[in-house]
Amino acid sequence: MPDDFPLQSQTPDALMLFGFWYRALPANQLRRGEIAKAMLLEQPIVIGRDRQAQAFALRDACPHRGMPLSCGQFDGQQIECSYHGWRFDAHSGQCKLIPSLVPEQTLKIDRIYAGSYPCEERDDFIWVFIPDPGPAGAGFSKPAPAPAPAPEIPKFSEHYKLAYLTADLPCSVDHGIIGLMDPAHGPFVHQAWWWRTQKSIHEKRKNFEPIPYGFRMSAHTPSSNSAPYKLLRLYADADSITTTIDFVLPNLRSEVIRAGKYWFSSLTTVTPITRNQCRIDVVAAWNLFRWIPFGPQLLKFVFAKFVEQDRRTMELQSEGLKHNPHLMLIDDADRPAKWYFGLKNAMLEMKKTGGDFRHPMTGPVTLKWRS
Numbered sequence: 001m002p003d004d005f006p007l008q009s010q011t012p013d014a015l016m017l018f019g020f021w022y023r024a025l026p027a028n029q030l031r032r033g034e035i036a037k038a039m040l041l042e043q044p045i046v047i048g049r050d051r052q053a054q055a056f057a058l059r060d061a062c063p064h065r066g067m068p069l070s071c072g073q074f075d076g077q078q079i080e081c082s083y084h085g086w087r088f089d090a091h092s093g094q095c096k097l098i099p100s101l102v103p104e105q106t107l108k109i110d111r112i113y114a115g116s117y118p119c120e121e122r123d124d125f126i127w128v129f130i131p132d133p134g135p136a137g138a139g140f141s142k143p144a145p146a147p148a149p150a151p152e153i154p155k156f157s158e159h160y161k162l163a164y165l166t167a168d169l170p171c172s173v174d175h176g177i178i179g180l181m182d183p184a185h186g187p188f189v190h191q192a193w194w195w196r197t198q199k200s201i202h203e204k205r206k207n208f209e210p211i212p213y214g215f216r217m218s219a220h221t222p223s224s225n226s227a228p229y230k231l232l233r234l235y236a237d238a239d240s241i242t243t244t245i246d247f248v249l250p251n252l253r254s255e256v257i258r259a260g261k262y263w264f265s266s267l268t269t270v271t272p273i274t275r276n277q278c279r280i281d282v283v284a285a286w287n288l289f290r291w292i293p294f295g296p297q298l299l300k301f302v303f304a305k306f307v308e309q310d311r312r313t314m315e316l317q318s319e320g321l322k323h324n325p326h327l328m329l330i331d332d333a334d335r336p337a338k339w340y341f342g343l344k345n346a347m348l349e350m351k352k353t354g355g356d357f358r359h360p361m362t363g364p365v366t367l368k369w370r371s
């Protein structure tokens, strides 16, 4: 990939990657027999939980005349459209009843489908698979299964705790993601008297390697500024602690920290809602502090602070981005951002041509920056 890769071409009309699982909403926001509206990649979706607590996702537009199905009635099994009362199976989207039909009218209603999406519950979130768009003008048919299960947080013991944080970001998914992997903003955005100051800035050197559809910051002793690390040091001696950070398309950042039998693992996603709106969801799992009452709260407090600082920053940044200014990415601090755009282009290219995935990295790289 050329070094002067123009960032501007990615904004503000950020392309979104279809054919992947996305987090739709926290699982505890949906009770049995309830439905809720969601938006993913500019597609309106109605998400619900049937009588057996199984989650499902349908396109939030009736295939008859487009009324949002989320305006309809849900009996725990079928959704009834509020306009003309057509009924659909919640999971398959198959039409079950058209009340206006008289007995001699032989319309084959079982061939009519409201669009449905593969839907799975994983690690406190409901995930929805957004397939590649079908041919223009084609209606919905029987749903196709997702090619792979929804992503999961790596876990290393039977017992663990789980917590999540979520924040809406007023920017494109690209700015959300590169903000997430940007190492140079820490000393300026995330300072606090109890945490770090601008004076703690120092030179860092990290090894990166290509992995399928992404890249990895190779296992290393974590930065002395990292949040879980400061807490982990209470448990294990500093040298035994290692962390690995992966980024994988379309939007997955996972971090695993291990110290002896203790571990902390998180999966952060930045989900495109519309082309200039996204949402960050951080879900963490760990087997530390299980016996300390304030442990999880402390961790959540630290993470909530961080996410709020990032959200506020991106809110301010969106003011500057409104008028589509010229932007730049510099080495080495913005190299992960360049890889992200390279990976995304390679994915779009592969989908377009049906050829191989051309990874933007040819091998391991060491990056240096001050933060």
Ligand code: FES
Pocket (backbone or CB within 6 Å): 062, 063, 064, 065, 066, 067, 081, 082, 083, 084, 085, 086
């Ligand atoms: S629009 Fe839904 S039944 Fe007519």
Ligand SMILES: [Fe+2]
Pocket (backbone or CB within 6 Å): 179, 180, 185, 189, 190, 306, 310
């Ligand atoms: Fe940040």
